[in-house]
Amino acid sequence: MRERLRPKSPRIEPEAVVRAGLKILDEEGLERVTLRQIASRLGVQAPALYWHFKDKSDIIDDMAQAILKEGGFEDLIVPSDKNEWANWLTLTAHSLRKAMLSHREGARIVAGASFQSKAMMRLKTRSTQVLNEAGFDLLHASLASETIINYVWGFVIEEQAQPSESEADRMNAEPIKSSLESDPEWKMIIDVMNQRSKLTGEQLFDWGLQVIIDGLRSSINCPGLSEKK
Amino acid sequence: MRERLRPKSPRIEPEAVVRAGLKILDEEGLERVTLRQIASRLGVQAPALYWHFKDKSDIIDDMAQAILKEGGFEDLIVPSDKNEWANWLTLTAHSLRKAMLSHREGARIVAGASFQSKAMMRLKTRSTQVLNEAGFDLLHASLASETIINYVWGFVIEEQAQPSESEADRMNAEPIKSSLESDPEWKMIIDVMNQRSKLTGEQLFDWGLQVIIDGLRSSINCPGLSEKK
DNA sequence: ACCTGAACACCGTTCAAGT
DNA sequence: ACCTGAACACCGTTCAAGT
Numbered sequence: 135m136r137e138r139l140r141p142k143s144p145r146i147e148p149e150a151v152v153r154a155g156l157k158i159l160d161e162e163g164l165e166r167v168t169l170r171q172i173a174s175r176l177g178v179q180a181p182a183l184y185w186h187f188k189d190k191s192d193i194i195d196d197m198a199q200a201i202l203k204e205g206g207f208e209d210l211i212v213p214s215d216k217n218e219w220a221n222w223l224t225l226t227a228h229s230l231r232k233a234m235l236s237h238r239e240g241a242r243i244v245a246g247a248s249f250q251s252k253a254m255m256r257l258k259t260r261s262t263q264v265l266n267e268a269g270f271d272l273l274h275a276s277l278a279s280e281t282i283i284n285y286v287w288g289f290v291i292e293e294q295a296q297p298s299e300s301e302a303d304r305m306n307a308e309p310i311k312s313s314l315e316s317d318p319e320w321k322m323i324i325d326v327m328n329q330r331s332k333l334t335g336e337q338l339f340d341w342g343l344q345v346i347i348d349g350l351r352s353s354i355n356c357p358g359l360s361e362k363k
Numbered sequence: 364m365r366e367r368l369r370p371k372s373p374r375i376e377p378e379a380v381v382r383a384g385l386k387i388l389d390e391e392g393l394e395r396v397t398l399r400q401i402a403s404r405l406g407v408q409a410p411a412l413y414w415h416f417k418d419k420s421d422i423i424d425d426m427a428q429a430i431l432k433e434g435g436f437e438d439l440i441v442p443s444d445k446n447e448w449a450n451w452l453t454l455t456a457h458s459l460r461k462a463m464l465s466h467r468e469g470a471r472i473v474a475g476a477s478f479q480s481k482a483m484m485r486l487k488t489r490s491t492q493v494l495n496e497a498g499f500d501l502l503h504a505s506l507a508s509e510t511i512i513n514y515v516w517g518f519v520i521e522e523q524a525q526p527s528e529s530e531a532d533r534m535n536a537e538p539i540k541s542s543l544e545s546d547p548e549w550k551m552i553i554d555v556m557n558q559r560s561k562l563t564g565e566q567l568f569d570w571g572l573q574v575i576i577d578g579l580r581s582s583i584n585c586p587g588l589s590e591k592k
Numbered sequence: 593a594c595c596t597g598a599a600c601a602c603c604g605t606t607c608a609a610g611t
Numbered sequence: 612a613c614c615t616g617a618a619c620a621c622c623g624t625t626c627a628a629g630t
Binding site: 259262272274277278280283284285287288291292322325330338341342345347348349352 | 509517548559581582
């Protein structure tokens with residue numbers, strides 16, 4: 135209707151491309167997110183995508199950006215009170231984790247393409263600013279926010295790497311179980327896994343997060359890079 | 364000579380395969396580490412590799428293992444004094460970083476294949492034991508060592524992602540420089556980059572590492588997962 | 593036991609040509 | 612301006628067949 139002004143409206147819109155990409159991602163996994171797959175879902179041939187995007191990584195970048203946008207990282211709200219930095223960091227890290235978890239292999243997408251994607255850069259910049267106002271000098275503020283982001287990223291990568299609960303099943307499989315039951319190292323590993331399974335991923339995540347934030351808290355007053363003696 | 368006993372000695376040895384893989388990795392990068400490339404360097408056809416390895420990821424796994432072995436992670440020395448856990452963690456993290464840095468895209472290889480590769484699992488198990496003896500209960504000891512390993516991994520991934528110093532060059536390129544010179548966010552980013560360039564990667568790495576270790580130190584006496592209130 | 597040759601089912605990307 | 616058809620130069624993997 136309102137497209138009537140243009141002679142021929144394009145058959146594919148860039149945002150439809152990233153939607154199709156995300157759909158394939160969730161339904162079939164990252165390795166099946168292929169130019170031909172995306173194109174076929176849009177009723178188009180693969181080379182058509184090259185009119186709208188530079189290359190495949192360009193599409194992946196936009197997919198990452200979309201994931202972060204869905205998670206509310208479009209316009210980050212910085213804390214009003216400067217002393218709220220720890221709470222803000224905690225909240226932001228948790229919602230970054232949730233954003234990554236919201237799509238299959240989301241962590242790989244967000245960081246995999248170009249780690250310096252626009253969306254990620256903005257997140258880093260924002261949290262650097264928050265930490266800077268909280269008392270960190272610029273350098274350590276930026277290192278701190280990268281440390282946090284790396285933590286979130288690494289945690290979720292592993293979280294998403296575990297194939298459903300087949301791991302626990304494989305552990306209880308007969309052939310290896312009997313041969314390794316006696317190995318004390320395996321006893322420890324199984325013990326740890328059992329303890330973990332009693333807690334949610336969010337709880338496990340938060341523990342490590344608070345460890346880092348505690349470390350930051352104690353470093354905020356005594357800055358100074360470890361000197362090379 | 365001493366191979367004379369066997370009728371026909373195999374044309375390729377498994378360890379020659381991983382050596383060839385690492386050579387290609389360093390010379391041409393991860394994306395060119397291909398079965399045909401490896402095979403051709405050994406004077407053999409690609410399908411021949413399937414006699415010695417299950418699939419490509421099996422080769423990548425062995426390459427990761429080799430990298431860790433070169434870095435001395437074959438037989439980890441645990442600290443004699445139980446109170447030396449922080450120093451041991453620091454040292455281990457630094458040498459893990461060095462091992463990953465010793466090959467192009469080493470961090471991707473080590474973690475990329477199966478994060479639960481044998482070599483990585485042993486490292487986790489070892490540090491979990493050390494932290495356990497230091498006073499952490501098993502669950503938190505394992506979470507702590509994963510946090511550290513994730514930190515190393517994330518840091519090195521980014522460290523290796525930056526293409527030489529072309530980044531700094533691109534920043535000073537005329538077209539964008541003039542248009543964004545006034546943007547205060549960009550001023551901050553450039554400021555941070557300048558400060559970073561004055562320090563070694565090792566120094567930057569160590570700061571974040573000590574933050575985490577400080578956090579662990581303060582949590583060792585007051586354990587207790589953050590409760591879901 | 594160990595490797596080759598040939599094929600299968602894919603990739604990302606380029607580019608002339610269509611509309 | 613926007614898309615197709617056909618091709619290029621690759622992938623990992625399988626498998627009958629060779630030696």
